[in-house]
Amino acid sequence: MKLHGTMRIEKNQLYIGGVSVKTLAEEFGTPLYIFDEENLINRATSFQHYFRSNQFSTTIYYAAKALSNLYVFGLIRELGLSVDVVSEGELYTAVKAGIAPEKICLHGNNKLPRELMMALNYRVGRIIIDHPTEFSLLSDLCRERQQKIDVLLRINPGIQATTHEYIQTTTDDSKFGMNTADPDIFALIQKIDADPYLDLKGVHCHIGSQILDKNFFVEEAEAILSFVRQVKTKLNINMSEVNLGGGFGVYYTAEDNPFDLPEFLTEYISVIEKLIEKYDLNINTISIEPGRSLINDSGSILYTVGSVKYPLQGRPYVFIDGGMTDNIRPVLYAAEYEAGLANRMNDQPDDIYRVAGKCCESGDVLIQEVALPRPKTGDLLIVPATGAYTYAMSSNYNRIPKPAVVFVNKGKTALAVKREDYEDLIRNDMPYTS
Numbered sequence: 001m002k003l004h005g006t007m008r009i010e011k012n013q014l015y016i017g018g019v020s021v022k023t024l025a026e027e028f029g030t031p032l033y034i035f036d037e038e039n040l041i042n043r044a045t046s047f048q049h050y051f052r053s054n055q056f057s058t059t060i061y062y063a064a065k066a067l068s069n070l071y072v073f074g075l076i077r078e079l080g081l082s083v084d085v086v087s088e089g090e091l092y093t094a095v096k097a098g099i100a101p102e103k104i105c106l107h108g109n110n111k112l113p114r115e116l117m118m119a120l121n122y123r124v125g126r127i128i129i130d131h132p133t134e135f136s137l138l139s140d141l142c143r144e145r146q147q148k149i150d151v152l153l154r155i156n157p158g159i160q161a162t163t164h165e166y167i168q169t170t171t172d173d174s175k176f177g178m179n180t181a182d183p184d185i186f187a188l189i190q191k192i193d194a195d196p197y198l199d200l201k202g203v204h205c206h207i208g209s210q211i212l213d214k215n216f217f218v219e220e221a222e223a224i225l226s227f228v229r230q231v232k233t234k235l236n237i238n239m240s241e242v243n244l245g246g247g248f249g250v251y252y253t254a255e256d257n258p259f260d261l262p263e264f265l266t267e268y269i270s271v272i273e274k275l276i277e278k279y280d281l282n283i284n285t286i287s288i289e290p291g292r293s294l295i296n297d298s299g300s301i302l303y304t305v306g307s308v309k310y311p312l313q314g315r316p317y318v319f320i321d322g323g324m325t326d327n328i329r330p331v332l333y334a335a336e337y338e339a340g341l342a343n344r345m346n347d348q349p350d351d352i353y354r355v356a357g358k359c360c361e362s363g364d365v366l367i368q369e370v371a372l373p374r375p376k377t378g379d380l381l382i383v384p385a386t387g388a389y390t391y392a393m394s395s396n397y398n399r400i401p402k403p404a405v406v407f408v409n410k411g412k413t414a415l416a417v418k419r420e421d422y423e424d425l426i427r428n429d430m431p432y433t434s
Contacts, residue, residue: 001338001339001340001382001384002251002254002338002384002385003384004036004039004251004297004298004300004384004385005017005036005038005039005042005297005298006018006036006038006039007036007384009345009346012343012344012345012346012347013342013343013345014340014342014343014345014382016034016036016300016408017036017037017038017407017408017409017410017411017412017413018408018409018410018411018412019408019411019412019413021034021302021342021343021380021382022342022343022380024302024406024408024413025302025304025380027413028404028406028413028415028419029403029404029419030302030303030304030321030322030380030403031301031302031303031304031320031321031322031326031403032301032302032403032404032405032406033299033300033301033326033386033390033391033403033404033405033406033417034299034300034301034302034406034408035072035295035298035299035300035387035405035406035407035408035416036297036298036299036300036408036409037075037298037407037408037409037414038409038410039297039298040075040294040295040298040387041075041079043261043293043294043295043297043298044060044062044076044079044081044294045079046261046262046265047060047261047265047288047290047294048060048079048080048081049262050261050262050265050266050269051265051268051269051288052269053269053272053273053286055273055276056273056276056283056284056285056286057284057285057286058269058285058286058287058288059082059285059286059287059288060081060082060287060288060290061081061082061083061084061105061243061287061288061289062076062081062082062083062084062289062290062291062294062295063084063246063289063290063291063292063294064083064084064085064086064090064093064094064291065086065090065291065389065392066291066292066294066295066296066387066388066389066392067295067299067387067388067389067391067392068089068090068093068094068392069093069391069405069416069417070093070096070097070416071097071405071407071414071416071417072295072416073093073094073096073097073098073099074097074098075407076099077097077098077099077100081103082103082104082105082125082287083099083103083104083105084104084105084107084289084291085104085105085106085107086106086107086108087108087115088112088114088115088118091104091106091115091118091119091122091124092118095122101122101123101124101125102123102124102125103125104122104124104125104126105124105125105126105127105128105152105243106119106124106126106127106128107127107128107130107154107204108130109130109131109175109176109177110130110134111127111130111134111137111138113137113141116137116138116141117141119149120141120142120145120147120149123149124149125150126150126151126152126201127149127150127151127152128151128152128153128154128204128243129151129152129153129154129192130154130176130177130178131177131178132184132188135188135191135192135195135198138151138198139195139197139198142195142197142198143197146197147197148196148197148198148199149197149198149199150199150201151192151198151199151200151201152200152201152202152203152204152241152243153177153178153188153189153192153200153202153203153204154176154177154178154203154204154205154206155177155178155179155180155185155203155204155205155224155227156174156176156177156178156179156180156205157179157180157205157207157220157223157224157227158179158180158181159207159216159219159220159223176206177204177205180223180227186231186234186235189231189235189237190235190237193235193237200237200239201239201240201241201285202228202239202240202241202242202243202283202285203224203227203228203239203241203242203243204242204243204245205220205223205224205242205243205244205245206244206245206246206247206289207220207245207247208247209246209247209292210247210249210250210292211247211248211249212249212256212257212258212259214259214264214267214268217244217247217248217264217268218268218271220244220245221244221268221271221272221275222275224242224244225242225272225275225276225278225279225281225283226275226279228242228279228281228283229279229280229281232279232281238281238282239281239283240282240283240284240285241283241284241285241286241287242283242285242286242287243286243287243288243289244272244286244287244288245288245289246288246289246290246291246292246293247292247293248261248264248290248292248293249293250292250293250296250297250385250388251297251385252335252336252337252338252385253336253337253338254338255336258293261293272286291388292388292389295387295388296385296386296387296388297384297385297387298387299384299385299386299387299388299390300382300383300384300385300386300387301322301326301327301382301383301386301390301403302342302380302381302382303320303321303322303380303381303382303383304320304321304378304379304380304381305318305319305320305341305375305376305377305378305379305380305381306319306320306321306358306377307319307377308353308374308375314354315352315353315354315368315369316351316353316354317353317354317355317356318353318354318355318356318372318375318381319356319357319358320355320356320357320358320366320381321358322357322358322366322403323356323357323358323359323364323366323400324357324359324361324363324364324366324397325357325359325394325395325396325397325398325400325402326390326391326394326402326403327366327383327386327390327393327394328390328393328394328395329389329390329393330365330366330367331361331363331364332393336367336368337366337367337370337383337384337385337386338367338370338383338384338385339355339367339370339372339381339382339383339384340372340381340382340384341372341373341375341379341380341381341382342380342381342382343379343380344373344379347373348373349371349372349373350372350373350374351371351372351374352369352370352371353367353369353370353371353372353375354367354368354369354370355367355370355381355383358398358400359397359398359400360398366383367383391403391405391417396420396425399425401419401420401421401422401424401425402417402419402420403419404417404418404419405417
């Protein structure tokens with residue numbers, strides 16, 4: 001198991017942020033989401049430091065869908081990052097956490113009228129228009145309110161990045177954005193640009209997630225800035241802003257080979273600068289939206305082992321006290337992870353095991369193959385690199401309460417989300433009455 005961030009082993013025990021994982025289990029229980037705050041800060045700072053240019057300003061939007069709560073938004077606020085939200089719940093939470101509305105952008109493929117109204121009430125910095133119907137809806141709302149708003153248009157250049165099909169977002173049949181090959185796209189841009197209440201700043205694109213080949217991002221920058229040049233040439237509309245999204249891949253297992261982030265960001269800036277010069281564009285802002293690549297390495301999920309079961313065929317099962325309710329990604333995407341016994345980190349593996357959850361589903365298997373020393377009842381099993389899209393996608397399936405979320409930093413702990421109890425499970429239920 002690879003150690004991430006501040007993880008270290010001392011006397012056979014795993015420590016994160018200077019705190020023994022065993023101590024965390026005793027204080028907060030398991031399953032438990034653990035976040036290495038120092039590592040998160042370092043990654044955010046790296047994005048801010050290396051994605052900079054002398055030719056244009058840069059904005060780092062934290063993609064809130066990776067993990068949203070008051071604590072993480074508060075930390076993002078203190079770090080000076082902006083926030084990208086895709087729902088009224090994310091928007092509400094970000095504002096409650098003190099994120100300045102002008103540092104928030106709202107996007108999504110089917111923004112509800114009430115979500116657009118909320119964004120207008122808060123006066124968010126950007127709304128990203130996805131398609132013509134949404135443009136009409138937003139235009140009507142702004143006209144009724146006599147309110148102006150800055151907007152981007154989400155476009156789709158048809159780049160099929162190598163990643164899981166569910167997280168490719170610029171294929172020709174994608175549900176996101178307007179395809180740049182669509183002949184109607186220029187007419188839509190003209191309408192948005194002419195709207196007295198919408199200030200069209202530029203375009204937005206996101207080619208997908210967990211992309212490990214940096215050449216796809218170079219291809220994206222070429223395609224998007226070339227398109228901005230077409231708009232300038234055909235329509236005489238000068239766009240000043242481009243949001244290139246995110247999707248930078250991260251390490252989950254030894255099969256993943258993510259590119260060096262500081263090196264890539266420096267190269268990326270250079271590529272963008274040359275393309276802006278090549279196409280003679282008046283771009284003053286370039287934005288990106290790291291979510292997974294910002295927070296994933298900082299998160300781990302800690303479980304308690306219940307038992308080991310040897311079926312008639314196949315690998316033995318290690319049963320844990322969590323499962324697909326706290327990490328749906330293995331079932332949803334066939335995502336793969338590493339794992340270790342946090343209280344026996346130096347013990348040598350004796351077999352290959354499957355790690356299975358307690359949900360009443362045959363598919364509730366978190367890890368299909370992992371080498372471990374024979375687990376014992378009460379051992380602590382840790383799954384690292386689980387900071388993104390785990391708690392965010394968690395559920396109460398089988399009426400299982402959601403785990404707590406704790407941040408650790410320099411020997412101190414901070415409870416970010418308390419563990420649900422049984423009363424939380426029924427808080428919105430209405431009793432039967434005859």
